[in-house]
Amino acid sequence: MKAELIKKEGNKVTLKITVDNNKFESAVNKAYNKTKSKYNLPGFRKGKAPRVVIESQYGKGVFYNDAIEILFPEVYPQAIKELNIDPVDSPNLDVEEISKDNGLVMVLNVEVKPEFELGNYKGIEVTKVENNVTEDEVDLKLKEMLDRNSRLVSVEDKALESGDTAVIDFEGFDNGVAFEGGKGENYNLVIGSNTFIPGFEDQLIGKKAGEELKVEVNFPEEYHVEALAGKPVVFEVKVNDVKVKEVPELDDEFAKDASEFDTLAELRADIKAKLQEEAKKAAEVELKNTIVEKVAENTEIDVPESMINNQINNMLNDLNYQLQYQGLSLQHLLEMTGRTMEQLREERREDAKKLVKSSLVLEAIADAEKIEVSDEEFNQELEKMASAYNMEVEKIKSSLRPEDIEDIKGQVKITKTLDLLVESANIA
Structure with missing residues (x-):
């Protein structure tokens, strides 16, 4: 197999993959053996007609598409690795030539991750937000408990x-x-x-x-x-x-019936402590998001359309799952609000673009800082997952596919990158 980079314009790359005739012929034979049962020709039992006979009846290229489908998962990953390109979407493929002399020649057009220069990402000036829990918020949680127990x-x-x-x-x-x-x-x-x-x-x-x-x-x-x-x-x-x-009375008896506490004062204190912990975590997330937004503002990126569209797809899938919990669907939402799917997608376009840009910036910082994930850190993440899902670590580990492992390591790497940004920021 031979791979050539034909041209690169912005985020769009054209490459050529050439597979020699012997390898292509082998794939054609595999395609013939895989699909011959579909052909019923006079003089032969179904699925028993020789390849040459089927080709004489249906054309020499009758097995070519299936042969390319067999070859593609093997040669495409090799080609992008050899050319050091990082596609963000499926490629458009055109067959340029199939011949004995040159074998199979394919030309592919694909969007790739953009190249860009990182802006300043250390010493970012931010103001930390303090989320203080009020007694009104505690009262609201208690009211929710009363409603659940009514x-x-x-x-x-x-x-x-x-x-x-x-x-x-x-x-x-x-x-x-x-x-x-x-x-x-x-x-x-x-x-x-x-x-x-x-x-x-x-x-x-x-x-x-x-x-x-x-x-x-x-x-x-x-x-x-x-x-x-x-x-x-x-x-x-x-x-x-x-x-x-x-609605039950809000008193010590209610606290005993609805919680593990003996008094209403103890229940209030526990609710407030939990709300304060939630507020602290929310403030940390907000701080990290603010830093990432400011870093992204310092960096010019031509975000590929396919990445934006994929992010919109993810956002709408999440929305659909949320609606399903309420017995609804995206289609119901569109009908109730009088909007089209195109309008719904356009409404989320700017947010999707920002999310993709932030993700690209974080990946670039992780690479620039040579941030890696150790086996110990990976195992610690698995332990967190096991605790969250009430499963044994080894059971989770045995079920992971190679791509799952990479995803988990990627999440840990981003977390470490965010921590680095916070540590280097000037927080007022």
Whole structure:
């Protein structure tokens, strides 16, 4: 195999890979043996036709694409290593020639990591932010605990108020015709939560269990179901039950029931200590992010489009996972907000570009400072992972692929690089 760098313009590289004819012919034979079962030719049992016969019927290049797919995973990594280039996306491939004299000649165009000069990254001037925990924040955490330990209790002959839960049956009608998705039974609706169409919940206020009513509302103009958008509809509703939230008293008894502490004072102190630890960690993260942003501002980089797009993909995948926990999806989000996927991607473009630039800068600093990860540091990271996932270290280690090991070492290297930046910064 021979690799040649044809040209480099900015972050785009053109290279040529030549595979001699003997190696290519071997790959063609492998392709023939792999795919011959697909061919059924007269005079031969299926999958038994010789290669030359199949080529005479379908053309000499019938196995070429499969042969290239067989060769590519072997020759491409060798070529980029030999040429010392670092691709950031899959290459576009064109076959320039296939012949006995020259074998397989491929021309590839690919985006690579940009070359750039690091700006100043030591002695960065930053102001440390102090995140002090207030008693109001402690009160808020206690309120959340109360809410988690509260229960819904049915109350007879109670008129619905804001904050109550109405257990309802409902069915929606558009000009007297029931519409899809407009029906529910024993649905728990918190009055004032604004989870239903505007105006729906207000019309339930004052109603009691056993009462039936008609709720007249208009669907919003931007409603995701086009057939209903902006339309007036009628819901036939029956209130089956009225429930109120029964919240426990915030006292020593609550502390005993909801925690490992005997008194409310001990519980408050523990909550405050944990909040202070969280605030300290958040301040450290904010400090590191500020330093990296300032270092990135000192460095000019032509960020490759493919890296920006890949980062946007990662951001949207994360968003989709978050939405799935709420029973939603990206498609639901687009429908509810009236946006397109292109608009959603464009909204995240600038942040994605900043993240990629910061990542490139950190990698360059790690290289400049010759930061490495020792076996001891790697094992310490595995121990942290084992503790977080409640697994044995050896079990995690045995499951790691080579690329997983490199990813973990890469994360440790970046952490060490961030620590170096903080140590060398002038923090006020």
